[in-house]
Amino acid sequence: KKNYRIAVLPGDGIGPEIMQEAVKVLTLVGEQEGVTFTCEEGRIGGIAIDTDGTPLPEATVTLAKQADAVLLGAVGGPKWDQNPGHLRPETGLLGIRKALGLFANIRPATMHSSLVDASSLKPEVVSGVDLIVVRELTGGIYFGEKKRYDGPNGEVAEDQCIYHEAEIERIIRVGFDIARKRQKRLVSVDKANVLESSRLWRKVAERVAADYPDVELTHQLVDSCAMQLVREPKQFDVIVTENMFGDILSDQAAMLTGSIGMLSSASLAAGSFGLYEPVHGSAPDIAGKGIANPLATILSVAMMLRLSLGMDEAAAAVENAVWSVLEAGHRTGDIAADRSKAIGTVEMGQLVRDEL
């Protein structure tokens, strides 16, 4: 009987609540597919700061490295917001990305037809939106050298944005590989009219394109892309971009759908290893109330089944169960038109499992 080791990092805020439902779904999938998922819990973010004195304990990195895949809830909260950099929850997130070599962040923004009303955009603009942002996750200005010093006129701060050709090439290839399985349209986003790193980015994208003659590659400047995402999001199939631009554009794209509580993401290393997490944050304001939407985390389980464990059918089954529950009209508060009819986290998780 096949056995997969899954590192489960619930994190902070609503993290533990939503993770619980996701793990229950995973367990059920295991029973149905005759596979064992050994879920081992680790700490990351604020809870790790409180317990271990660091947002990313060594034990968590080891646990993750020994696993076949990682499921993450969410990190952060007001309690740690004033902490110095090395004691902030996000530092744990950045650290685990680097430690595990998770260079490819995959963020689908898909508008499910029954949720069109949740968007702030007109239905005719968003219905049918189905795009993926592929974001480089371990390079660029996030991980370049940082400096802070006193100059003649006060303090000076520097961040270095650095990209190596090989780093660009591998993420561009991920973009092409994904586009190839979809509508075969890849938009590479940069700021080549200003940045040297973007000029190298564009050059590498052009070179790699020769290996994908079946995929159409176009380039968009980041400012135009931010406009086009608002104006006509349906024009996009796959967007590939560097770390900082990807942070901004993927969040913008997510919000177009109006239901960020529904969106999951994958952060992949070379090979099949990956970390899976909802796009939304730790929502400290509703933590512990049992009202958080567990669907993004459940859909992250589906992404994990497909991308790290090769269990395509099980992944599709989980996704279909989620859509069926939505189509039957069940909603958590964040996506409910009528909040008085909203159901809770556990109830939503149960409905998905019933459907499965």
Next chain:
Amino acid sequence: KKNYRIAVLPGDGIGPEIMQEAVKVLTLVGEQEGVTFTCEEGRIGGIAIDTDGTPLPEATVTLAKQADAVLLGAVGGPKWDQNPGHLRPETGLLGIRKALGLFANIRPATMHSSLVDASSLKPEVVSGVDLIVVRELTGGIYFGEKKRYDGPNGEVAEDQCIYHEAEIERIIRVGFDIARKRQKRLVSVDKANVLESSRLWRKVAERVAADYPDVELTHQLVDSCAMQLVREPKQFDVIVTENMFGDILSDQAAMLTGSIGMLSSASLAAGSFGLYEPVHGSAPDIAGKGIANPLATILSVAMMLRLSLGMDEAAAAVENAVWSVLEAGHRTGDIAADRSKAIGTVEMGQLVRDEL
């Protein structure tokens, strides 16, 4: 009789057509107010590359420096897209910003009620949007050191993002000064959870806030701000941010209104000197056809009258003339619901002058 010298830089594409209408409006204002505007033309962008071999001839910088204010059309076009960096139209734009010390870019995104339908957002989400993005324009990653070299695994490219305390302070003050005259709500946007320059930015914003106790300062991370602009743009009064984030967010904010052909911008130096230009580009596809919308350029004239020449009433008169023309139902093609009824550039300019 008062005499102002205005440097007029029509640039490329639709630039000359729209500038012609703007200058006619300016001339009329001069007659009405008993002021002489001496408009002197200079070259910038593609036309300057073709004529002078550089996107920013020395003569243009001199002309601008001797003027009281600068009006710019738009630069760029496919003809120069493949040129090396120093021979690209945008390089002229970046160059003139730096040469004239235009550190404060002011970009209002205002939803005029008669144009609500042009937006891709729901009417209830955009009607009433009235925000200003204040973007730092001469620092950050745009002007930091750039490097390109061969590493062990192919080429490497670097961009340095650098901010001095004094640079941050002066733009933050511009943000506060503008907010003070409006709804007194300033959102400072950064990525303080990742970037050193953002941490300095936030620190300076906090310090300067002490001088503006009447203005409410809040901080937003750039990724959240990109989300919030989509979700609920009405929450914003004034946004202040660094160069790269401002490039992206101001374009996103502009597109929320759906009528980018209506939006103008100012780039200000210390004192009253400024450069005024429409937010839209050179639109090479419709250049020379006489169908471009001149209203953003005409509204740039109004911004110039107010911000550089202290002619507040004349500025308001121009703006009101534009709103009246719109309310009477006149539209250029870019903002027309029924394109068959769209009017041309010259006709639109004439209608505004008639109204004045």
